[in-house]
Every structure is written in C-alpha cells, then in structure tokens.
Amino acid sequence: MSLTEILTRDLNPPQKKAVETMDGPVLILAGAGSGKTRALTHRMAHIIASGLASTDEILCVTFTNKAAKEMEHRIFKILADLNVPVTRELWVNTFHSFCVRVLRQHIDLLDYKKPFTIYDSGDQLALIKRVMVALNINDKMFPSKNLQSRISNAKMLGLTPDNLRGGGSSQIKMDPKTLDVYSRYEEEMKRANAVDFDDLLLKTYELFRMYPAILEQYQNKFRYIMVDEYQDTNHIQYLLVQMLAKAHRNLCVVGDEDQSIYSWRGADISNILDFEKDFPEAVVIKLEENYRSSSNIVSAATKLIANNTQRKEKTLFTNNPEGDLIQIREERNEYDEARFVAKTIQSMISSGESNLNDYAIFYRTNAQSRVLEEQLRTIALPYRLIGGIRFYERAEVKDILSYLRLSQNFSDDMALKRIINVPARGIGKTTLEQIEQKANDSRISLFEATQLLINERHFNAGTTSKLRRFLDLIEDLAIQQKQFRLSEFYSIVLEKTEYVNILKKEDTPEAEARISNLEELDNAIAQFEKERGDEASLSNYLEELTLASDLDNADNNASAITMMTMHISKGLEYPYVFIIGCEENLFPSVRGEDESVDDIEEERRLAYVGMTRARQKLWMTHTKMRRVWGQEQMNPPSRFLREIPKEFTSFSSGALGVQAPRFMSNSRFGSQNNSYSDNNYSNNTNYDDYAQPSYDDDFSQTHQVGKSSGYSKGQRVRHPTFGVGAIFSTEGAGDTLKISVLFQDNTIKKFVAKYARLEKV
DNA sequence: CGTACCGACCTTTTT
C-alpha cells in the first residue's frame, strides 16, 4: 500500500482530497463534527512522510494552546505509526505563542531588552489608568475600559500611534485624547520592557516589515503553513499569515464561518469569506458529513443556523441514527433549572451506561455557574469548572508572580505597584503616589524613582528605611534568581517575603485556601521543570504562564461533570450536553442599544457551536424568572428555541404547577399554538402566579425548610412594612433561616426569619 | 498608615 493510501483509508472523499492536496493554497470549509482534525493531522503527516518538508518546516497555527497540544500529539502519533523518524520540532502554536517565539529571538531589534515581560489585560488596564492620571484625563468622561478596548482594537488592525496620527494612509480615525493615551501607553510599555497580548502580534508584524531579511528567513523556512479556525482570525493575524505564506504559497486554512464567535475580539469573518479572492487558484474542499452527533441534533442545529444571512450556503448532514429528541425544559427560576440539570444527570448516572465525564453544561456567562455549583454540591456530584476566575488571576498567585516578574525586570511597574506593600510593610498610599509622581515626571520606572527619592532624602527616616528594605529584598531576589532553579527560587521568594508566614498567622479558612493555591502553584512549577528540563527558566515560565488559559490546565482525568461557557466549548464534544439559560436578553445576550443583526447572528453561531458539541443527547433549558445582578428578570424563551423545528424537540416543564404568567398564555406552554413565536411579553405580572407551590414533578417539590419554622415556598405572608407577598425561596435553617419574599410590586426582599415580623396569611 | 465599610459597577465571550 502506498503512503497516500495508508493515510487516506477510512477517510471520506473530501477528507481524502484534503490529505492529498498538499501544494498550493487550500481552503477547507469544515462543518461541525466533520472530522476536521483527523483530515488535518493526516494531511500534515502526509507532507512530512512524503518528504516535502521536515517537521520544522511546517507552521501550524491553532486557536488555543490545548488545540495545539492535541494536534501536535496526534501528528506525532501518526508519524510514529508510520515509522517516520522525527528529529526536529514541530511548530504547532497559537498565534500568540508563535509570536513570542519570534520575538524572543529578535525583539532587541525593536529596542527591547531580552527577556521581555508580557502584560496581561489586567496589567494593561492598570497601566492605562496610570497614564490617564499622568495625563490628567478623567476616568468618568473617558472610562479606562473603553480606552483599553479602543487601543486594543487599533492594535488588532495593525495601527500604531504613528499610523493614526498625521492622517497618513489610514482611514481609521482615533480621537485625540485616546491617541494621547495610546502614545503615552506605548512609551510606558517600552520603558517597562513589556509588551501586551496585542503587541505580540503587532510587534512581530512590525519586525517583519522593518527587517525583510528576517521575514524572508521565516518565509523560506516554512514551506507549508496551516491555520485552523481561520474564521476567528483578526486583521493583524491575517496580515501575518499573508506575509509568511508569500514565498511558497502553500497555505491551507481551515474554518467554518458558522462557528465564528469572536468578532468582539476583532475576528474578521471576511478573512475566510474572501480567501478565494486572495488566492484565486485555491482548491476549496468542503467537509459536510457530521460524524459526531445524532441526526436530530444535526438537523436542529442546521435549521437554526440557516437563519443567518452572513454565510456560505452549505449543508451539514449525517448518516448517524436519529437519536433522542432535543429536550427543551422550562423551569421556574435558575435554582429549579440547576436542580433539574443536577437531578437529571444524577438519575442517568445511577442507571449506569454513562459516567460523569460524559456530561457538559454550557452557559452564556460565567456568572451562571454559581447556582449550578451550589446544586451539584448539594447532591454531591463532582464537577470541574473551566474558565471564570482563573487560577493565575487569584490575588495571591498574582502577588507571587509579581515578585518573580520584578526580580527579573526591575522596570516592571505593574508588578512593583502590586507588591510594594504586599505583604503590608508600611508603605502607604501617599508614599506610592509620590513615587508615581516622580516616575511620571522624570519618565523613569517606579523602581528607579524610589531609588532616586531615597537618594534625594525625600522621605522621613521611617519611610526611607521601609523602602530601602523593599528595594534590597528585590535586588536580593534578582541575585538568587540567577543562582537557583526555578522551583528553588520559588521557595526562596515565599520565604524571604514572608508571604506564607503571614497568611499562616491569619488562621482563617480564606488564608488556608490561599496557601493551598500557592502550593498548587508550586506543583505547577515542578511540573513545568519536569517537562522543560534545562529550558525551565524563569522567563520561559512567565511567558508560558501569561499565555496559558484554564482550558489548558483542566484536569480531564478526574471523573466529573464539565461546566463552561459556550465560547470555550468550541472544538470539544460530549455525549450529553445541557445548554442552560436559553432566554432572550441572556442568550442571545443584548449589548445595550447598539445591538445589530450582526450581533444576533453571532449569538446564533454561538448557539450552533454549543448544540453541535453534543453527541447523543442535548437539553436546552430556560426559566420564567431569573435573578440577574440581584434583580428579578422575566424574559421570554430564547428565539433560538423557536427557530428549532418542533419535530426535533420535546418540551417539558417543571413550572406547570405554577400558573403561567400572562405573557406565556399564548405560547407553546398553554395553548394549541404550539410554538414560541408569539409571546405577548409583558411585565405586568401577577405575583400570585408565583405564589403557588408547584407539585407537578420530582424536581420542583415544595421544600420544607427548617424544622420548626414551618415556612415553605409559596407560603403567603404579610410584612409590617412591605405588605403581602409570597415566599419565593429560603436558605439556611433555625436562627439563620433567611426568607426571600416576592412582594406585589414585583420586588424581592430577603429577611432573617428570626427578626422579620412575618405573619402567615 | 491600616482597616472597615460603602457604593458603583458589573456580566459576555480569551490569547
């Protein structure tokens, strides 16, 4: 059998074509679950095994670190099976990690020192705020978050302050104030020897523009280039790809415009839609057979996405069995919703056949995970949460990392600012303000400003000695850093800063948790050393860490339900999937007044992504009432539910015992008109509708709370001040029993039962 | 200077 035959057996014709077409530009439009990764890895292995390029002459760009790791692993596996020896590294990267790699080599040409520091978006924001103070710009008039995103957008378009000034060739205008901030920000970044996420791409682009010889080196090196998730590339990424592919024109891009969900991050869907204009000779391959999901799921998702206008006409189909109907479930509120999910999983698990790892719960916003966690914990179902508050964003972790950063780069102002008084060493706000003032005026780093002020005898003796001690500590750490291995240095930092000692003295559960996080960081460092061996330097570690995400570190071995946002779910699959919170205003979420058709279409693509993750069974839930920012909201079911043809769905409700509020009466729930399409949504809700206990099924039984209290959900009560209402929920028991009451004006108030003079009526 | 409390803002989504 020939090599090609071996690599293409078990593939369908378009997959085969993808593996066989190695030279020239190739556009692969890969529908969800169409065996894309399989085709790609085989294609890469084919190129290497047939000797067209060695491993290090191929550049493969993916969207997440996790995808990169996975792809690399699979390519190596295939090559090993073919007995092809691999001696050189394979360049499977994210755009950002690729750029780090390039900059690590050449950043000195851009007037930076090696090693450079990477600022994450938190550092970026902090620096923007500081620049605003220096420039006397009011945060109220120009919100710093706003400026941050404008600057970031400019960078993603490849625009520097110089480009934006002078009108130049650019049509994009930036208002003068923002431009001032942008310029000064850049200046400060350079002084701090730091680059931000966007810079990684922009600086690499600039490097290539300024030094054609270096560009040429990479152009020649990479005989083949492949970009995954091409629909999510932004302009600067597009420019980089075009540049790099210029010499050989062996560019293969893969994507699915129906899964483009990152436009808010600058992703430009036209990059994929216009690929054939950029490369008229491109071979276009469509992978349209879905191998992942049951046909009900595929049909439902296909019908849903057909409502979008910005897409290439294509048909996703499957030969898989029909499978179960999509379960659409209505619940009364988010607690019932979470309970429904938890109980459903529990009962399915207990009947055997499946295990916890088979289940995933998706939601639109991270905030939705909280209630879910509570419910899963109460019935003792293990879960793992991906995203949300990241490990590396925990305060104590950031603190220690700031020590590591500062000891490597004294100019790292954001790190210094964070830890100059952590743990507390008596250096207060006024002192720091004076240091910042000096730094701003003299355009020097905070570290240097501190030294200068000490030498100028600016401070009193007490402050001076505290500052002196801090500077000595950092200088000492800088020396230790060079002498010890990373893991040893880490212990030294913990010891010399007394960080852990001070936490231990606190003796609170919070402090305990922090200590254990720092232990976890210790483990992570040990792991890193094990993996990288001699290359486990501090700067490498900081680099990798800044670019790491939660998804990369998720522990998939433990048996647990996985919870994440739909955005993170892209590229993953699970036998059983729950999509919760399918309500208007939440999903699709509306972003203020400026909502556009484009926004809704992107939300719809997000729904499409979420749904197509499910292999066997999919639940989509919505609630009549939900608490958002502590406010009760009643939103109609998501339009996306309505857009799924009824023949693919099965509806059930855990809120039937509750008389449907008026706006529901015309909907699928109460009438012969069996669709979501005409909700007469009204806020004019009769609170009585919610006052009745529900008794329709297992999941929403009246629960009796507290042994002697006798308060139960739905019980009507009178409050001396607020009048008559109905008990909406309860928490705690005995003296700490708290009761939430829904009053006639549709507000909810929470009382401690012991003190509130509630009277049953 | 450190702490404790208050109110604004938050909720998209990530490298």
Next chain:
DNA sequence: GGTCGGTACG
C-alpha cells in the same frame, strides 16, 4: 449577589 475602588475613621 459579589468585587473592587474610594473614603472615613481609628
């Protein structure tokens, strides 16, 4: 309902 930044007080 939670977090973070600002303010007031000890």
